[in-house]
Amino acid sequence: MGRSLRTFAAYTQPFTVKNARHATTGCPFSKRQRSQIAPTAELSEEIFSNAKPYSEVPGPKPIPILGNTWRMVPIIGQFDISEFAKVTQHFLDRYGRIVRLGGLIGRPDLLFVYDADEIERIYRREGPTPFRPSMPCLVKYKSEVRKDFFGELPGVVGVHGEQWRRFRSKVQRPILQPQTVKKYVAPIELVTEDFIKYMENARDVNGDLPHEFDNDIHRWSLECIGRVALDTRLGCLSSDLTSNSEPQRIIDAAKFALRNVAVLELKAPYWRYVPTPLWTKYVNNMNFFVELCSKYINEALERLKTKKVTSENDLSLLERVLRSEGDPKIATVMALDLILVGIDTISMAVCSILYQAATRLKQQEKMAEEIRRVFPDPSKPINYADLDKLHYTKAFVREVFRMYSTVIGNGRTLQEDDVICGYHIPKGVQVVFPTIVTGNMSQFVSDPEEFKPERWLESDGRLHPFASLPYGFGARICLGRRFADLEIQILLAKLIRRYRLEYHHEPLEYAVTFMYAPDGPLRLRMIER
Known part of the structure; x- marks a missing residue:
């Protein structure tokens, strides 16, 4: 295991989301009734002009030459690939509901989105040939x-x-x-x-x-x-x-x-x-x-x-x-x-x-x-x-x-510029929907730490349809x-x-x-x- 993940011992499975940062991202869509953009609405010039620049999306900072790739390197790196589910939880706790992992040698940036309303909007607006993050x-x-x-x-x-x-x-x-x-x-x-x-x-x-x-x-x-x-x-x-x-x-x-x-x-x-x-x-x-x-x-x-x-x-x-x-x-x-x-x-x-x-x-x-x-x-x-x-x-x-x-997650490669959680995200970025985390967030699921099959058979309680796909x-x-x-x-x-x-x-x-x-x-x- 990489060095920093030893500090993640408090995280046990399943994930429970505690003290997640909300205000730092300025995400306007944390509640369905507060969403400023309808799931299928076109983005206007005004929305783009009011969006924060991509460079301000929070996330791990890359270092010269090695970028963020060094974080996945054995011994010296912070993240063990086998622990990547915990890493996605760490990103939410450390940076908030939208996280940029850039500086990956030989591949586009990864953008982690922890908002089920935004995930729904991205899915519903995609065209007939959506691009998944490729292998x-x-x-x-x-x-x-x-x-x-x-x-x-x-x-x-x-x-x-x-x-x-x-x-x-x-x-x-x-x-x-x-x-x-x-x-x-x-x-x-x-x-x-x-x-x-x-x-x-x-x-x-x-x-x-x-x-x-x-x-x-x-x-x-x-x-x-x-x-x-x-x-x-x-x-x-x-x-x-x-x-x-x-x-x-x-x-x-x-x-x-x-x-x-x-x-x-x-x-x-x-x-x-x-x-x-x-x-x-x-x-x-x-x-x-x-x-x-x-x-x-x-x-x-x-x-x-x-x-x-x-x-x-x-x-x-x-x-x-x-x-x-x-x-x-x-x-x-x-x-x-x-x-x-x-x-x-x-x-x-x-x-x-x-x-x-x-x-x-x-x-x-x-x-x-x-x-x-x-x-x-x-x-x-x-x-x-x-x-x-x-x-x-x-x-x-x-x-x-x-x-x-x-x-642990689904995703899409953006085919055009978008505004996600208040940030202007450029075409080509690979957006990741960390299902392993969003399915366990109290904002989208009532009492997520409770194993309750009945929630899928009942109409009461929160159960966002795009939190777990x-x-x-x-x-x-x-x-x-x-x-x-x-x-x-x-x-x-x-x-x-x-x-x-x-x-x-x-x-x-x-x-x-x-x-x-x-x-x-x-x-x-x-x-x-």
Whole structure:
């Protein structure tokens, strides 16, 4: 850990916002009823003329040559990347509701905005092709290293502008349609049943799951995504899986690709100019993904050639994309993006949800009661309509995402000058919406330190709709969110109905890899109900 973060010991998870500075920023939008600019209103010349200059936005001061990049350097730096969720909280406490982190070598300034009304306004005013803060390493890989493969259709992850719009328009209809998702209830339930059998056999004499259970959750997640994106069972839940097996190599490659994004992008970007060891391994990992997806897409294409199809309902998601577009590369890139982002994101979210369930037994019992009521016969297959009745269970998940947001923040790269919290912000700045903090601010959520799933089912109390957005918002909302929700709901419905989860070890702190999740062995105890 960097030196200064040792002074952050008072901050424990979840974040609680105390003594946050309000007046220093002059933000006029701290209360919805006081907002001076409507969410979709155009900014007038008068608003720009009255705005403070960008140079006055508070934040850590850069030093000559090294800027603020030195703060992320091991040993001498202040900030440990794994503690970046705490760093975002520190920025709010130290500087206020808008914070500029400039002087980052090789990348634009980061502007942290801790006001849900401003976040809403930025989201609602964006055009049809909003720019997310890019992943320069993935951009370089898709547009330069493997331009021969990606060409003009590089996917949706790390892609922006017209290329992003064109590709998304080709795949979003089959991915986002509820009828497509419904087709995967039975396959995901089958994968989940196999996973629970695996869990039953993996327990020790006390009923505790193994130290590496988080990796087992990755195996379940990959098996689900493989079934959706590649139309196949990858064999991830085999009891004799080796470290060199294809499923484990996929998991390791996905973890490496995502978990080193922050290292590649926040530290000195030498990899842009010379092939550093980390960059070389990143490229090799990505090449492995491309080869793997191409192999399974080609197999699916061959099966489709001989498949008897009477209607579109006979087709899987992958087959619908292959048939409608006629280009297997589109299906390959779609699968690549779903696997690359989905494995670690869903796995870390599930780790957090199960840990919170095991340490909040009262709420877990409420879930179990609801699940037994909706699914009284455990031998009867799950159907989509009944999953929709799990109101409290879904509220529990939302509350975990609010207090322990798996994605620590969303953001946008400004495509034009804007006025944010009273400051004139120039085009090109990368605006960060730190969901992990805003979801725990009393200005936007009533009693944010209280874990209360019921808040999502009640109309009273403060709950700003833009304080906690686990999947983002607008045109760039998570493309695979319906499948992520489906997998999580089926797992909880099957597992919590049959087993009581407990945790009897040292409490786990949360840390950032690429996601925000419990850090340490997830040794849950499974007890038959």
